[in-house]
Amino acid sequence: MELSARNQLSGTVKQVKVGTVMAEVVVDVSGQEVVAAITRSSVERLGLKQGDNVKVVIKATEVMIGK
Amino acid sequence: MELSARNQLSGTVKQVKVGTVMAEVVVDVSGQEVVAAITRSSVERLGLKQGDNVKVVIKATEVMIGK
Amino acid sequence: MELSARNQLSGTVKQVKVGTVMAEVVVDVSGQEVVAAITRSSVERLGLKQGDNVKVVIKATEVMIGK
Amino acid sequence: MELSARNQLSGTVKQVKVGTVMAEVVVDVSGQEVVAAITRSSVERLGLKQGDNVKVVIKATEVMIGK
Amino acid sequence: MELSARNQLSGTVKQVKVGTVMAEVVVDVSGQEVVAAITRSSVERLGLKQGDNVKVVIKATEVMIGK
Amino acid sequence: MELSARNQLSGTVKQVKVGTVMAEVVVDVSGQEVVAAITRSSVERLGLKQGDNVKVVIKATEVMIGK
Numbered sequence: 001m002e003l004s005a006r007n008q009l010s011g012t013v014k015q016v017k018v019g020t021v022m023a024e025v026v027v028d029v030s031g032q033e034v035v036a037a038i039t040r041s042s043v044e045r046l047g048l049k050q051g052d053n054v055k056v057v058i059k060a061t062e063v064m065i066g067k
Numbered sequence: 068m069e070l071s072a073r074n075q076l077s078g079t080v081k082q083v084k085v086g087t088v089m090a091e092v093v094v095d096v097s098g099q100e101v102v103a104a105i106t107r108s109s110v111e112r113l114g115l116k117q118g119d120n121v122k123v124v125i126k127a128t129e130v131m132i133g134k
Numbered sequence: 135m136e137l138s139a140r141n142q143l144s145g146t147v148k149q150v151k152v153g154t155v156m157a158e159v160v161v162d163v164s165g166q167e168v169v170a171a172i173t174r175s176s177v178e179r180l181g182l183k184q185g186d187n188v189k190v191v192i193k194a195t196e197v198m199i200g201k
Numbered sequence: 202m203e204l205s206a207r208n209q210l211s212g213t214v215k216q217v218k219v220g221t222v223m224a225e226v227v228v229d230v231s232g233q234e235v236v237a238a239i240t241r242s243s244v245e246r247l248g249l250k251q252g253d254n255v256k257v258v259i260k261a262t263e264v265m266i267g268k
Numbered sequence: 269m270e271l272s273a274r275n276q277l278s279g280t281v282k283q284v285k286v287g288t289v290m291a292e293v294v295v296d297v298s299g300q301e302v303v304a305a306i307t308r309s310s311v312e313r314l315g316l317k318q319g320d321n322v323k324v325v326i327k328a329t330e331v332m333i334g335k
Numbered sequence: 336m337e338l339s340a341r342n343q344l345s346g347t348v349k350q351v352k353v354g355t356v357m358a359e360v361v362v363d364v365s366g367q368e369v370v371a372a373i374t375r376s377s378v379e380r381l382g383l384k385q386g387d388n389v390k391v392v393i394k395a396t397e398v399m400i401g402k
Binding site for chain 5: 340341342344345364365366367370372383389390393399401
């Protein structure tokens with residue numbers, strides 16, 4: 001399946017922190033950190049752990065610009 | 068002002084396309100493209116144009132992971 | 135690639151309306167309509183048109199409940 | 202009050218999981234599951250529980266298409 | 269229908285700008301401006317126009333804090 | 336840094352509730368409450384606490400209208 005969300009950055013999982021409902025996944029993208037707050041059940045379904053090669057996916061309407 | 072959104076990636080504006088209400092801004096982030104769909108009035112207020120050094124800002128709850 | 139976004143509903147494209155920057159895609163999901171506002175360039179990249187079998191994908195943090 | 206968000210799908214609550222701040226609500230929509238991550242205080246304010254007839258509400262700009 | 273999104277601020281529509289797909293609605297909330305980018309079809313469905321008394325509705329997960 | 340997100344409302348922090356991953360920040364904006372669900376690490380990085388003068392920041396594409 002190809003996704004309409006064009007922002008798909010390659011990276012490596014640095015850290016996974018898990019709460020009751022939510023989880024925080026820190027990804028290294030070309031030396032810059034990207035943090036994702038996703039559900040704990042998605043972390044478990046994907047089996048996300050440190051060192052995984054992943055894509056960081058972001059819908060264009062969610063991206064802001066600072067100048 | 069410091070912002071709660073931790074995802075702030077440095078990049079350079081490659082292209083700005085402007086519609087009546089919305090605008091699409093393509094940013095080069097370490098060789099990977101990030102696309103932002105923001106309002107046209109924000110593009111005009113920030114004076115965004117090709118070559119600008121900008122930050123791409125994304126709230127952690129908007130980031131997905133693909134594996 | 136498997137995506138962290140768990141909400142993936144199967145449907146059929148009913149209508150595509152294209153503006154300069156954005157596009158509106160109406161999808162029939164089990165007889166209920168779901169509308170997506172995505173960028174025009176994503177519509178073109180996926181070649182979306184009436185009758186396509188697609189998935190409607192939504193991050194859990196974007197879903198509200200009304201009662 | 203009528204809401205600008207057009208995506209309003211009827212369903213039934215299957216499960217509610219509550220954390221300190223967030224909660225996960227699983228809704229059956231015509232046999233497909235939709236998961237919502239909302240605040241715990243919203244779950245309590247609406248009194249959400251298994252079996253409730255609810256609407257799943259999603260802003261069009263939050264919907265992606267996969268093909 | 270009561271909505272899980274708790275942020276519901278009362279205001280008055282100051283301006284509506286309509287594009288092909290999207291529309292921009294500027295609302296005065298206690299003297300501060302709030303701008304909404306919604307679909308044109310939602311503006312037409314609600315019949316939004318200058319002077320309307322409306323609620324600005326925002327899901328808690330979409331709100332950032334600057335300090 | 337100036338941000339593309341135009342919605343920046345001044346307010347005062349009334350309450351901060353912290354979970355393992357997420358936190359809920361209640362802000363008083365001209366007598367109306369705005370609730371933000373942000374990551375716990377952002378609350379800690381900004382040192383958010385009751386009484387702080389803050390800005391509530393919201394991207395226009397995240398704002399809905401109710402009428």
